[in-house]
Amino acid sequence: MTTLDSKKFAIDAVKLTKIYGSGNTEVVAMRDASMQVAQGEVVALLGPSGSGKSTFLTAVGLINPPTSGRITIKGQLVLDGETEHANLRSFRRQHIGFIFQKSNLIPFLSAVENIQIAMQLNGQSSGFARRRAIELMDYLGVADRADNFPSMLSGGQQQRVAVARALANHPSVILADEPTAALDGHRGRQVMELFAKVAHEQGTGVIVVTHDHRALDVFDTIYEMEDGLMHEQPKQSASSLDGAQSL
Secondary structure, three states, rough: OOOOOOHEEEEEEEEEEEEEEEEEEEHEEEEEEEEEOOHHHHHHHEOOOOHHHHHHHHHHHHHHOHHHHHHOOOOOOEEOEEEEOOHHHHHHHHHHHEEHHHHHHHOOOHHHHHHHHHHHHOOOOHHHHHHHHHHHHHHOOOOHHOOHHHHHHHHHHHHHHHHHHOOOOOOOOOEOOOOOOOOOOOHHHHHHHHHHHHHHHHHHHHHEOOOOOOHHHHHEEEEEOOOOOOOHHEEHHHHHHHHHHHH
C-alpha cells in the first residue's frame, strides 16, 4: 500500500472496520480494509457474496459509516473513527455519485429530467441543470434519448443515464455496486469501458464492485475481498482468472 499524500487521492480509506452487534452476537463484516484511489483511476472490487464488498462501498460512500478507520476524500478528512469532520449527508450529496445494479431512474420523469433533478436538489437552477444534463447525455452517447422515459430505454441506456446523473454535481468519487449484473456481456463491457472513460477523462476516482470478470482489463487496479479482508490483486493474476472463467 502506497503512502503518498492524501491530497493526491480521490479516496484514501485507512483500516476501515465494521462490526455489527456485540458480545455473542458480534459480527465483523469488514476488518482493517484500506484502499487508495487516485484521481482519474478506476478500481474493480471483487469477491464472493458476503465478503464485505458492499459494506466497504457503503462505508466509503458515507451511507453506513465504519465502526473505526479513517476516510479522506480529495484531501479532506471526512471521518476519523467516530469523529465526523464534515456533515456526512451534505458532503455525500456534493462529492459522491452512486450507481447501483438497477438504474433506479424515476419512472415518471424523462431521462434528462432524471439527471436535472440531482442538480436542482443541490440548488442549481432548472435552466443550468437542463443544459448540463444534455451535455452529459451527449458525452455518454444518449442525448438522442433525452425526452424518453426510462421504460423506453434499454438496460444499457438506463445505466448510461444513471452514470450521467452520478456525474451531474461534479463528484470527486463515483461508487458503483454491481452495475452490470442485469446486462448481457456486450452491454456490460460497454458500461465498464464507460467507467474507465469517465475516470480518465473527468479525473474522477471510480470504484466498481463486480462479480463480472469479463472486462477486468479496463480497470487500472483490482482489489479483492474475502471474509471481510481486502488485498490488492495483481492485474496479471486477474487476467488469468478472467481467462479461466471464460473456458
